[in-house]
Amino acid sequence: MTLESLRNDIDTLDDQLLALLNQRMELVRKVGELKRTTNTVIYRPEREKQILDRLHEQNNGLLNRPAIEAIFLEIFAVSRNLELPERIAYLGPEGTFTHQAAESRFGAMSTYMALPTIRSVFESVETGRVRFGVVPIENNQEGVVEEAIDLLLEKDLRIVAEIKIPVHFTFATQAENLADITHIYSKDIAFGQCSRFLNDYFDGLKAEMIPVESTSKAAKLASQQPYAAAICSGIAAKLFDVPVLFDNIEDSDLNRTRFLILAKDFVNQPSGHDKTTLIARLPNTQSPGVLAEFLQEFNNRNINLTKIESRPLRDGATFRYWFLLECEGHASDPDLHEILNHHSAEVKLLGSYVRVS
Numbered sequence: 001m002t003l004e005s006l007r008n009d010i011d012t013l014d015d016q017l018l019a020l021l022n023q024r025m026e027l028v029r030k031v032g033e034l035k036r037t038t039n040t041v042i043y044r045p046e047r048e049k050q051i052l053d054r055l056h057e058q059n060n061g062l063l064n065r066p067a068i069e070a071i072f073l074e075i076f077a078v079s080r081n082l083e084l085p086e087r088i089a090y091l092g093p094e095g096t097f098t099h100q101a102a103e104s105r106f107g108a109m110s111t112y113m114a115l116p117t118i119r120s121v122f123e124s125v126e127t128g129r130v131r132f133g134v135v136p137i138e139n140n141q142e143g144v145v146e147e148a149i150d151l152l153l154e155k156d157l158r159i160v161a162e163i164k165i166p167v168h169f170t171f172a173t174q175a176e177n178l179a180d181i182t183h184i185y186s187k188d189i190a191f192g193q194c195s196r197f198l199n200d201y202f203d204g205l206k207a208e209m210i211p212v213e214s215t216s217k218a219a220k221l222a223s224q225q226p227y228a229a230a231i232c233s234g235i236a237a238k239l240f241d242v243p244v245l246f247d248n249i250e251d252s253d254l255n256r257t258r259f260l261i262l263a264k265d266f267v268n269q270p271s272g273h274d275k276t277t278l279i280a281r282l283p284n285t286q287s288p289g290v291l292a293e294f295l296q297e298f299n300n301r302n303i304n305l306t307k308i309e310s311r312p313l314r315d316g317a318t319f320r321y322w323f324l325l326e327c328e329g330h331a332s333d334p335d336l337h338e339i340l341n342h343h344s345a346e347v348k349l350l351g352s353y354v355r356v357s
């Protein structure tokens with residue numbers, strides 16, 4: 001086969017793909033019309049997961065699951081934008097891992113707003129300036145992003161979906177020698193995630209570690225100062241044109257960050273593979289057994305509790321806490337529903353959504 005004939009065959013297939021995609025978009029438009037008459041939400045992560053699972057199961061070609069996901073997540077995002085243009089706020093600036101996470105779900109056609117703080121992302125969703133917000137919530141090596149956890153209590157938003165992405169850091173600088181570097185900028189959490197690299201390469205050198213709001217801001221600063229460096233994403237180094245001296249400097253290549261997509265009102269239908277996030281403000285936790293009895297209710301119903309995070313209540317000078325809890329299942333599952341009903345005064349449901357493994 002010649003190159004030309006192979007390319008001709010590709011052209012023929014592309015024509016068919018385009019015709020099929022247009023047919024698909026016609027159907028999506030009809031779904032959009034139905035949704036408008038019934039006033040239901042456009043974004044249905046559980047339906048998208050069902051499609052991805054089905055395609056993956058029947059697939060016997062060269063495409064692996066990440067490839068199928070990359071293509072179809074973009075198709076879904078384009079479809080949703082056809083139903084209703086989507087505006088998304090994320091923790092910026094451009095080039096952050098949060099930007100990457102947001103694009104992985106909302107694709108190239110959505111309108112994005114890069115905001116300077118996690119609080120401003122919450123506020124722009126709260127006030128309706130955007131439909132969705134994307135914020136980091138935890139890293140599997142470093143633990144939670146406390147600001148985001150606390151805002152889940154303070155603001156009245158719902159969790160639409162979770163996204164988990166692998167985090168690879170680069171060390172970017174214009175300096176020729178490590179010994180010349182006077183400042184290393186990054187987000188506080190990233191210093192922790194690259195501590196082995198920093199110990200190995202900067203022990204005894206004069207470089208000062210300076211935490212800034214984002215890894216992307218770090219890259220920007222490193223682009224403006226000849227003896228500064230940034231620990232940042234590869235995209236950010238490229239965006240700000242800072243040479244990458246070392247790649248993948250994170251301590252663990254199992255480093256993953258989990259992000260949440262937030263909206264003002266949002267209810268997912270059960271997908272069969274869900275997770276639920278709750279806030280519990282239990283009264284009298286100074287009395288023995290109050291917390292234990294609450295947790296026991298999950299165990300009694302065979303519900304797997306997967307996370308519990310204590311955060312200070314900040315009610316005066318006390319040492320009292322509220323809890324962020326996560327468990328498997330959907331809030332409409334009878335057992336979980338029963339717990340939520342039983343504790344409706346002290347438990348708030350943040351959302352049930354597709355569990356990403």
Ligand SMILES: C=C(O[C@@H]1C=C(C(=O)O)C=C[C@H]1O)C(=O)O
Pocket residue numbers: 028031032042043044045047048051075076077079080
């Ligand atoms: C078309 C729909 O709306 C959205 C787009 C989807 C798609 O392109 O297949 C799937 C789920 C929704 O996020 C739908 O709900 O079926």
